[in-house]
Amino acid sequence: MMPRPDTIVPMMASPSAVLPADDDAWGFEVKWDGVRTIAYIDDGGGVRLSSRTLRDVTRVYPDVHGVAEALRGRQAVLDGEVVAFDDAGRPSFEKLQSRMNVEVSGVSDPLVTGAPAVYVLFDLLYVDGRSLLDATYEERRAELDALLPAGGGAGWQVPAYVPGNGAAMLAATKAQRLEGVIAKRLGSRYLPGKRGREWLKVKNVSRQEVVIGGWLPGEGGLTGTLGALAVGVYDDGGEFRYAGRVGTGLTLAERHRLAGLLAPLVVDVSPFVGAQPDKRGCVFVRPELVCEVAFAEWTAIGTLRHPAYKGLRHDKPARNVVRERVLLS
DNA sequence: TTCCGACAGTGGGGTCGCAAT
């Protein structure tokens, strides 16, 4: 009989550009776009929720506490993602953001925020005096599925994992505009706090050409060189619209090279029509240089989420750079 | 010897609370 642990740092996935080749040795799950959360359930039905950094978020998501009742007096430690869904039924990190900072001020109220949270469960780390950290992935999944009814309940779900056939899984997530898949090696143990090769995240990333309309000086170790690019795209009316800043994906050499290329293009007046880069100190340039960025999605206000620089493009006139339509097939 | 994983440090879009302006 082992006492229930109460401070498990979640195991993490390493990013990967491609699916693992030995398909059959892996299980695949949807990658949910929310906040990672460990739940500690005691035999009296008490719930404590803990974030990835061990912050107590019990009161932030009261709408997922219902999972304790489904356990009917059993002690458990569960691992999963707290997710908010939009009106179309897709996970919406933006909807979660408005309620994830509730701390001392009280209990987060889903009725007020309009974004009910759902606990999407994908691992079982402890149950009734037994630690499952050394059990295999499929053993833990089997126990999780046996512990909780497959259909889920109020405020929680247990989506199935799929052994093998990762390509089909990834294609399905892409068609549904989900974030991507997590591949977990069959037979692997749960290693708290580790980010190894046993879990891989393969994300659906988009690419987009954007026009550089300014740049921001670097800070700290990047003082004296280029910190980030302010970029934009042309809208249907031919107006140049701000689309966010891109400050990652650049080597030191590329920062210097871009600074040199942009210097002769500097202008006094912002080329962006309407919304502007909100950080002061932006040096504006004539919108002539085109670069390619990888990004997760467009935000509600038309900026890039998780943008990363991928290189300059010389094969397309800046004026032809527009926001690419997402084709749904 | 090579490579992996952990760390630190830059950069991004957000929200919230609080202090300075």
Add this chain to the structure above:
DNA sequence: ATTGCGACCCCACTATCGGAA
């Protein structure tokens, strides 16, 4: 009243280093 800042979430990425493979 506005602005800026830090603390939190999510993250991409570069650069470095020690130890495992």
